[in-house]
Amino acid sequence: MDMDCLSSMALAKLLYPDHQMVKSRFIHPVARDFYNLYDSYFNFLTVKDIKNAVVEDLVVVDTRSSKRIDEYLKVIDGIPERITVYDHHPSDSDDLDAEKVYYNDFGSNTTILALEIIKKKIEITTDIATIALTGIFADTGNFTHDNVSVEDFKVAHHLMSCGADINIVRRYLKTLKEEYQMNLFHDILNHQISKYINGHLILFSYIELEKQVSGLAAVAEKVFEVENPDAYFSVFSFKKTSSSIIIARSQKEAINLNKLLGVLGGGGHAMAASVLFKDKSGEGVLDYLVGHLEKNIKHAVTVETIMTKEVHSVKEDWSLIDTSIFLESVNHSGAPVNNHENEISGFITLKDIMKARKANQMHAPVKGYMIKNVIKGSSDLSMRELERLMFGNNIGHIPIVEDGKTIGLVTRTDYLNFIKYNNQTDSLINTVSMQT
Numbered sequence: 001m002d003m004d005c006l007s008s009m010a011l012a013k014l015l016y017p018d019h020q021m022v023k024s025r026f027i028h029p030v031a032r033d034f035y036n037l038y039d040s041y042f043n044f045l046t047v048k049d050i051k052n053a054v055v056e057d058l059v060v061v062d063t064r065s066s067k068r069i070d071e072y073l074k075v076i077d078g079i080p081e082r083i084t085v086y087d088h089h090p091s092d093s094d095d096l097d098a099e100k101v102y103y104n105d106f107g108s109n110t111t112i113l114a115l116e117i118i119k120k121k122i123e124i125t126t127d128i129a130t131i132a133l134t135g136i137f138a139d140t141g142n143f144t145h146d147n148v149s150v151e152d153f154k155v156a157h158h159l160m161s162c163g164a165d166i167n168i169v170r171r172y173l174k175t176l177k178e179e180y181q182m183n184l185f186h187d188i189l190n191h192q193i194s195k196y197i198n199g200h201l202i203l204f205s206y207i208e209l210e211k212q213v214s215g216l217a218a219v220a221e222k223v224f225e226v227e228n229p230d231a232y233f234s235v236f237s238f239k240k241t242s243s244s245i246i247i248a249r250s251q252k253e254a255i256n257l258n259k260l261l262g263v264l265g266g267g268g269h270a271m272a273a274s275v276l277f278k279d280k281s282g283e284g285v286l287d288y289l290v291g292h293l294e295k296n297i298k299h300a301v302t303v304e305t306i307m308t309k310e311v312h313s314v315k316e317d318w319s320l321i322d323t324s325i326f327l328e329s330v331n332h333s334g335a336p337v338n339n340h341e342n343e344i345s346g347f348i349t350l351k352d353i354m355k356a357r358k359a360n361q362m363h364a365p366v367k368g369y370m371i372k373n374v375i376k377g378s379s380d381l382s383m384r385e386l387e388r389l390m391f392g393n394n395i396g397h398i399p400i401v402e403d404g405k406t407i408g409l410v411t412r413t414d415y416l417n418f419i420k421y422n423n424q425t426d427s428l429i430n431t432v433s434m435q436t
Helices: 003-015 029-037 066-073 109-119 126-139 150-161 166-172 179-191 216-227 257-262 284-296 320-329 350-358 383-392 412-420 422-429
Strands: 057-061 082-087 100-103 193-197 200-209 231-238 243-250 272-277 334-338 344-349 397-402 405-411
Touching: 003 029, 003 057, 003 109, 003 126, 029 166, 082 109, 100 109, 109 126, 109 150, 126 150, 126 166, 179 200, 179 216, 193 284, 200 216, 200 284, 216 231, 216 243, 231 284, 243 257, 243 284, 257 272, 257 284, 320 334, 320 350, 334 405, 344 350, 344 397, 383 397, 383 412, 405 412
Parallel strands: 057 082, 082 100, 200 231
Antiparallel strands: 193 200, 231 243, 243 272, 334 344, 397 405
């Protein structure tokens, strides 16, 4: 039970006031703290309290998989007469025989219930608004995850207008509160492994623990935030139970964690997922994971996809005034410079030409003012490597070269357009299918 699940339950209580909330035995540390803080409102029953109970109407939030609510189903008497589901997971097993399913792939499950509450014009108190807003912030990564929707923002706005306390939200979403979490965090930073897989920078860590503890997802989230890889897979192995868990985070659509870990028995979202192995432990789990990813991660977008292929270049012996007129005519701020063999020998920009203009040297040849030590790239350059070249050298043009000849040019504009339309580009060019 994470924070989004807890806040979904809080809102479900408004929609179904005659129902009783039942607490999971497995609760995320942030959700546990909130539960303790608002204990009088939640007034949870426990799994023991519903043993052999006959349930007429069951409302399930934040999942539509029977496996995820198995701790409840196996203790009640028979099957509920009616099941209603509120869920935002795109690829959950969907094996509950629900009479009604409220599904939408919003960033937060809380948003689905809040929209129903807004539609029914049900009043939300300050405390419930605070709980709900915390759930939305938690599951959207403070509104930074790719699945964040307009509806998430609209609901957050409504909750703020209901008096949600942003100070409480901020205080309780501080991820690493326990000393053991900080120790794990630093241990991972000291022993992490990075590896390029199909053009993506993937970070791995392997930690052995005596037994499973709470708050591991928060540690993984913080490592992912600090290191900023394309994806991060943390493997925790538990000696006492000979089991292990993989907690993963991604920031690229091409690395769909829900699909990658779903075939291993796990699940979650495209950008955040996990899988528990009850009978596998040790470093072999990490080796197995790496092999699985090498077969199944889609290939990364390369600069060949976004580069301008019709490159306007100039010659070394052109005058700077002719070069300036040429660049203005093609609406470019710079261009590769070619020698007599038509091989790239430099790069000239309007800034370089401005220096010559100030020195009254506009009739001088390009060769005297061009950048000679050109930062170049190849067509198979990944976007991660492009960022390193562009930002590391503070340049706005990267010529793409093959056998000494310029075959393309990538500019800041090309890069920004890719960022804006990344999701569309990934879905169009990545055709590698999942291996099962």
